[in-house]
Amino acid sequence: MLKLRIPISALVLSCCYFVYLVEAEVTAPSEVNALIAVKSSLIDPMKHLANWKKGDPCTSNWTGVICFDTFGTDGYMHVCKIQLLNMNLSGSLAPAVGQLSQLLILDFMWNELTGSIPKEIGSIASLRLLLLNGNKLSGSLPDELGHLSNLNRLQVDLNQLSGPIPKSFAGLSSMRHLHLNNNTISGHIPAELSSISTLLHLLLDNNNLSGYLPQEFSLLPDLRILQLDNNNFEGTEIPASYGNFSRLVKLSLRNCSLEGLILDLSQIPNLSFLDLSHNRLSGPIPSNKLSDNITTIDLSNNLLNGSIPASFSDLPSLQRLSLENNSLTGSVPANIWQNMTFTPSEMLIIDLQENSFSDVVGDLNPPENVSLRLGGNPVCSKRNITNISQFCANEGGDDGTRGNSVNSTNCLTQACPTDNFFEYVPASPVQCFCASPLRIGYRLKSPSFSYFPPYEDSFEVYVTSYLNMELYQLHIDSYAWEVGPRMRMYLKLFPVVNGPTTFNASEVQRIRGIFTSWKFPGDDLFGPYELLNFTLLGPYSTMILPNQKTNISKGILVAIVLSSIACVVAISAMITLFIARKTRYQPSLSRKNLSSKVSMKLEGVKAFTFREMAVATDNFNRSTQVGQGGYGKVYKGNLYDNTVVAIKRAEEGSLQGQKEFLTEIKLLSRLHHRNLVSLVGYCDEEGEQMLVYEFMPNGTLRDWISGKAKDYLNFSMRLRVALGSAKGILYLHTEANPPVFHRDIKASNILLDSKLTAKVADFGLSRLAPVLDDEGTVPHHVSTIVKGTPGYLDPEYFLTHKLTDKSDVYSLGVVFLELLTGMQPISHGKNIVREVNMAHQAGMMFSIIDSRMGSYPSECVERFVALALMCCHDKPEKRPSMLDVVRELESILKMMPDADAILSETTSIYSGTSLPSSSTFMSRDPHISSSVSGSDLISGVVPTVTPR
Numbered sequence: 001m002l003k004l005r006i007p008i009s010a011l012v013l014s015c016c017y018f019v020y021l022v023e024a025e026v027t028a029p030s031e032v033n034a035l036i037a038v039k040s041s042l043i044d045p046m047k048h049l050a051n052w053k054k055g056d057p058c059t060s061n062w063t064g065v066i067c068f069d070t071f072g073t074d075g076y077m078h079v080c081k082i083q084l085l086n087m088n089l090s091g092s093l094a095p096a097v098g099q100l101s102q103l104l105i106l107d108f109m110w111n112e113l114t115g116s117i118p119k120e121i122g123s124i125a126s127l128r129l130l131l132l133n134g135n136k137l138s139g140s141l142p143d144e145l146g147h148l149s150n151l152n153r154l155q156v157d158l159n160q161l162s163g164p165i166p167k168s169f170a171g172l173s174s175m176r177h178l179h180l181n182n183n184t185i186s187g188h189i190p191a192e193l194s195s196i197s198t199l200l201h202l203l204l205d206n207n208n209l210s211g212y213l214p215q216e217f218s219l220l221p222d223l224r225i226l227q228l229d230n231n232n233f234e235g236t237e238i239p240a241s242y243g244n245f246s247r248l249v250k251l252s253l254r255n256c257s258l259e260g261l262i263l264d265l266s267q268i269p270n271l272s273f274l275d276l277s278h279n280r281l282s283g284p285i286p287s288n289k290l291s292d293n294i295t296t297i298d299l300s301n302n303l304l305n306g307s308i309p310a311s312f313s314d315l316p317s318l319q320r321l322s323l324e325n326n327s328l329t330g331s332v333p334a335n336i337w338q339n340m341t342f343t344p345s346e347m348l349i350i351d352l353q354e355n356s357f358s359d360v361v362g363d364l365n366p367p368e369n370v371s372l373r374l375g376g377n378p379v380c381s382k383r384n385i386t387n388i389s390q391f392c393a394n395e396g397g398d399d400g401t402r403g404n405s406v407n408s409t410n411c412l413t414q415a416c417p418t419d420n421f422f423e424y425v426p427a428s429p430v431q432c433f434c435a436s437p438l439r440i441g442y443r444l445k446s447p448s449f450s451y452f453p454p455y456e457d458s459f460e461v462y463v464t465s466y467l468n469m470e471l472y473q474l475h476i477d478s479y480a481w482e483v484g485p486r487m488r489m490y491l492k493l494f495p496v497v498n499g500p501t502t503f504n505a506s507e508v509q510r511i512r513g514i515f516t517s518w519k520f521p522g523d524d525l526f527g528p529y530e531l532l533n534f535t536l537l538g539p540y541s542t543m544i545l546p547n548q549k550t551n552i553s554k555g556i557l558v559a560i561v562l563s564s565i566a567c568v569v570a571i572s573a574m575i576t577l578f579i580a581r582k583t584r585y586q587p588s589l590s591r592k593n594l595s596s597k598v599s600m601k602l603e604g605v606k607a608f609t610f611r612e613m614a615v616a617t618d619n620f621n622r623s624t625q626v627g628q629g630g631y632g633k634v635y636k637g638n639l640y641d642n643t644v645v646a647i648k649r650a651e652e653g654s655l656q657g658q659k660e661f662l663t664e665i666k667l668l669s670r671l672h673h674r675n676l677v678s679l680v681g682y683c684d685e686e687g688e689q690m691l692v693y694e695f696m697p698n699g700t701l702r703d704w705i706s707g708k709a710k711d712y713l714n715f716s717m718r719l720r721v722a723l724g725s726a727k728g729i730l731y732l733h734t735e736a737n738p739p740v741f742h743r744d745i746k747a748s749n750i751l752l753d754s755k756l757t758a759k760v761a762d763f764g765l766s767r768l769a770p771v772l773d774d775e776g777t778v779p780h781h782v783s784t785i786v787k788g789t790p791g792y793l794d795p796e797y798f799l800t801h802k803l804t805d806k807s808d809v810y811s812l813g814v815v816f817l818e819l820l821t822g823m824q825p826i827s828h829g830k831n832i833v834r835e836v837n838m839a840h841q842a843g844m845m846f847s848i849i850d851s852r853m854g855s856y857p858s859e860c861v862e863r864f865v866a867l868a869l870m871c872c873h874d875k876p877e878k879r880p881s882m883l884d885v886v887r888e889l890e891s892i893l894k895m896m897p898d899a900d901a902i903l904s905e906t907t908s909i910y911s912g913t914s915l916p917s918s919s920t921f922m923s924r925d926p927h928i929s930s931s932v933s934g935s936d937l938i939s940g941v942v943p944t945v946t947p948r
């Protein structure tokens, strides 16, 4: 066989050489020459274009060259796209590029090209996308570009272009997107641009433009975005006609040296984003009501006077109102937020700093979602307005522009070779599916919102539906605001779960093609996007993407085919031999383990039968029910060996796939710590899923704080409970593998055993409870859903969805404050963190310490308070780690008079207190036991909500 193959290979090689010679004639010779010339004026340090010499551009795989898949009338193939984004290319763009006469897309984004834009591009009449943004091009915009009557998109932003905008651009009669921002373009904006009736986005910001704003722009029937920030229209006014835009969504004229009055823009029906800040606009703010779509009003840093119009209290989509640094007077309208209903992912920032507001109308008690800034106003010196001081601190505070990054996974790290660019699909509908994502750098160039979380879901739907993918396949890995404001995002796209773990080449080509040719339908809110990179890493790095031409079918090809028939025959013969050999060995290579059934041996965790569960709970008798949560009912059960357990029984809607359930159990079964409630077993039978835990006879910490437990914990007991809880969580953060973030720490999830040892419950269960969406149906994806209980929720997590160990520190800090004050986290609209902070700052701390905890050394209480407040700091980086928390609590405990007794685990912990002995507790009446599980698997889940 080996002997036979050598001559066949030789034959194949010689045939293919012949084919290669013929194929070299396929692409139009002028275009081949043009490409060679383009290459020769480029500097290509990474040798991306090394293959631009052999064979034919259209039929060999020349990097970034894509041809039409049919022959032209001249009998040649033609180049339709040049896509060379992000290739580290420098040098200049050769005028010969103009010879690519049938080009649709010319894309050199994000390289280092210098020199000017060749005027010859103006002769490529077919050109639809001209993408040269993110280079170092200089010189002026050639007049000739105005001939490109088919051009849909001209992106030359982020270069060093100078000179004026040519009047000839009026001839760009198909232009939708004109992006000239971030250059040094000067002169007047030609009013002629207003004849481009197709224009959608006009971005001229960050240039040296001067003169006046063309009043004719208001006639552009489709214009959605007019962004002219950071130019110098010295002393001009906003044309009155701008109040008549019919489709405008965003008007951004920040820092343009504008003067005069602010126009009444109330007649623009969909206006969502208005930025007129950093000008010299004067007079009052017009009183007519703006569009209901308005998310952002920034009029800061002007010379405005008068008061805030009443109509601002009736803007349902508002996210940011910035009026700082003006001369506004009158009252702070506390009713701005009164008619707004906030979902947890929504936020409203009202910045009124540095004005002359002297009073407040209404009750100054905004919900947590509202961030109000009043510093630098006379009203701040009024002592008799309750709550005012917290809004007067002269700090930036959170402006919702912070980044976000991703949740951890509970899957086994070793099973997914992350070093090889594989990872678990975060929102996978099946547990722990490991796949390699496509990574995409993406930037919203001019979004019409100020705060992303409420729109995150609709963004995901927008992207995936157009890519024809499932929602879970998209993961927003991170996002961050940049100046502009722009929003930079990193997206990951995963293959469908339970299929191949990588996309195949044609799928990659398809997805990439959609991103690189701006095929996404426009979205007014998200605005235009920039593609920063589409990097093929790991398994994709060696992938040869199929050229777009597939069916080489006509004329010349016949000749090729005929001339190489012998070759084809030879190849098929060889392939047949190969396949025959391969298939013979195939059966022995069958991969059973791919479809492996989950069969696990779980150490220390028992699989109970349904019957055992039914017997233990007297057929799930109501009298044995001790709690009810989102996951289902909780029963107290007596096992056959008289062990008392708590049985959590999933309800219909909470059932999950068997594989996921068992994987979760496996994770839980490995977590053992004296301050964690242990999992005894589970039941997965007859369509039921139950979790069996050790029973905690002394109920929840919530009961003890609220007084429901009939007795009170003294101070040293409270410290001990705090320390135990912190140790349990520290174990989850540092000892568990993989680390587990609890996500739902609260007083009702801290249980007390017979010796009043604190045990943390419901850890690692984040995936057990499917979260229902608005319609009450189970969504496919849960990656960005904020979980937790109001009052305990880390504001940072809440704002950014960034879950860290510090989110647990925050929640535990709230529990500490409850222990100290006996208050609820939220009651009568008052937030415990805010209340304690205020009392603390006012030196009134001891007035709100829970009097029911008996006497205590005040320095210990002071340190405990300080620790609790540190844990609840707004900024996660200012919070202590869980390890610091444990150490500080231990050191506080050492200061206690009965330190030795408390710290040694065996000694009675009740000495010198009013508490009864532990035996009394063990034999307590069912009253206490009946409250054992107010703690449910995931109580107080806050679903994300689709945007308003």
Ligand SMILES: *[C@@H]1O[C@H](CO)[C@@H](O)[C@H](O)[C@H]1NC(C)=O
Residues within 6 Å of the ligand: 158, 182, 206, 230, 483
């Ligand atoms: C555009 O120019 C402004 C002003 O020079 C700069 O702050 C900003 O970062 C630039 N934008 C980008 C995306 O580089």
Ligand SMILES: *[C@@H]1O[C@H](CO)[C@@H](O)[C@H](O)[C@H]1NC(C)=O
Residues within 6 Å of the ligand: 249, 270, 272, 292, 293, 524, 525, 948
């Ligand atoms: C404006 O609001 C309407 C109604 O809520 C909505 O249909 C439309 O899509 C919104 N437009 C924008 C640009 O957000």
Ligand SMILES: *[C@@H]1O[C@H](CO)[C@@H](O)[C@H](O)[C@H]1NC(C)=O
Residues within 6 Å of the ligand: 313, 314, 335, 336, 338, 339
């Ligand atoms: C809030 O809504 C009520 C009833 O819809 C209305 O009467 C009131 O004027 C609204 N308040 C504000 C501040 O818009």
Ligand SMILES: *[C@@H]1O[C@H](CO)[C@@H](O)[C@H](O)[C@H]1NC(C)=O
Residues within 6 Å of the ligand: 382, 383, 384
């Ligand atoms: C207290 O409030 C009332 C009404 O809000 C106001 O008239 C009075 O001047 C305030 N007193 C002080 C000392 O600011």
Ligand SMILES: CC(=O)N[C@H]1CO[C@H](CO)[C@@H](O)[C@@H]1O
Residues within 6 Å of the ligand: 051, 054, 055, 060, 061, 062, 544
């Ligand atoms: C010139 C060039 O890059 N040719 C490549 C085309 O693709 C094949 C695989 O399909 C490679 O082996 C060649 O090197």
